[in-house]
Amino acid sequence: MRYNDLREFIKVLKEEEQLIEIEDEVMPEPDLSAIGKSAADIDNGPAVWIKRVKGYNNSVLLNVHGSWQNHAIMLGLPKNTTVKEQFFELDKRWSNYPVKPVWTEEAPIKEVEITENINLFDILPLFRVNKYDGGFYLSKALTVTRDPDDLDNFEKQNVGIYRIQVKGKDSLAIQPLQFHDIAIHLKKAEERNEKLPIAICIGNEPVLNLMASTPIEYAQSEYEFAGALKGQPIELTKSSNGLDIPARSEIVLEGYIIPRVRKLEGPFGEFPGSYSGARLQPEIKITKVTHRKNPIFENLYIGMPWTEVDYLVGLNTSLPLYRQLKRDFPEVAAVNAMYTHGIGVIISTKCRFGGYGKSVAMRLLSTPHGMPYSKIIIVVDETVDPFNLPQVMWALTTRVRPDKDVVMIPNAPGMPLDPSSEPAGMHTKLIIDATTPVPPDVSRNVNALDTPEKVDYWYDYMKNFIRGNK
Incomplete structure (x- = not known):
C-alpha cells in the first residue's frame, strides 16, 4: 500500500488526480455541505481539501470515499477498476483475515494533548451536514468501545461509525441502535450503572473507516480485517482510558458514555435521504482530546443517494452478506447490497430446484444485517450481473410473474431510520424472484440467447487497450 494514514492517502489522491484543494476561505454553512454534495456528483468524485474555513483554525476534508475511483485507490487498485472487480478483490482479501495489528507508544495522534478546559469548537470546524439538522454532527468518526463482560477480548472490542451530535464544549450525543454492537456494550455497562469508556477517532486511513462501517460478526476485529484488506498490520496505540485506537488518526476524543442518561438528539439528515426525528439518546462526556499538529477534520456529507456514504458502505455491506449466503447456498454468484446500506439487495444465484431463489432471499433476511436492514430483495440468475442494472431490469421484465414470483412478509x-418504516423498526419485506424457472416449477417458454464465444477475451482486450491509451 502507498499510504499508512490519511495524510499519506491525500498525497496518493493528488498523484492520481483525485483531489481538489481549495485555498480560498469558505463559510462553514452553506459552503461545506454544498462542497460535499457537489464532489460526489462529479463523474470521478474527487476528495476535497478545504484549507481555510471562516471562524475556525483547522482544515476540512470531504468526499474521501466519494467515488469508485477513490475506493479502488484505497485498495491499491487502478482507479478505473470496475465495481464488480473490486467486489471480488475484496472477497479474495477477506480470506486473509486476521492480520494482527502492531502497537506503538510513539504515536502521532499524541502530539498534542488537552485535558483541561476542553472546547471542541476550538478544534473541530463544525457545520451542519444538512440545513435542518438539530446541530453539528460528526458523521464519519471511528468509535471504539469494549465489552464490559470481556474487557481483555480484543476481538469483542467494537470499532464502528455512528452519528454523533455535538451538544456542548465537552459533551456529545450518540445513536446506538439496538442491533449495533455498541448497543450491546452499553446495555451491559448500564445494567451495572457503570460508565462505558469510549474513544472517537476522526481523520483515519480510509480502510479503517471502510471496516468501521462494515457489518461483520460480533467477535471479529475490524482492525484485523483492515489489516487483511491492506495486506499489512494496522498500527495502533492505547488511549488513556484503555482502548485501542489508530496511532495515526488526526483527532481522538476520549471519554465515557454516562449510564442511564438520555438527552434529546436530532433531527439529522440520514442515509435514506430524509431527516430522522429527534430522539432521546445517550450522552458522552469528553475528558481528554489528543490530536496531531494542524489536524485535518474529516467529515461526511449524507444526502439523497448517491453521496459519499453510499460509496463507503456499498461493497462492504455486499461482501459479508455474500459470504454468509454462500456458506449455506454455494450456488450464490454475487450480492449487490449497495442501495441504501442494504435496504435494497440484488442476489444472483444458480437455482438448484424450483423455488430456490425465494429460499436464498429468506436466508438473507435471517442474517444479522439483512434482518433489520433489507426490505426489497431481487433474486436473478447467476448469468445476470447484479451490479449491472440494465441486466437486472431485463430479468425483472422478462422473468417475473407477479402472481407467483412476488412474496410479501408482513x-x-x-x-x-427508513421513513417508510411504520412503526419505526417494523417493515413488510418484499421478495421478487426474477430467476428462470427450473423443475419442479412450472416451466415457461424461456429460451435465453447464448453469449457469443470469446466475449471475455475481447472484453478484456478492449478494456486493457483503453486503459493503455489513458
Missing part, C-alpha cells in the same frame, strides 16, 4: 424487523 410485520418483520425493519430499519427505523
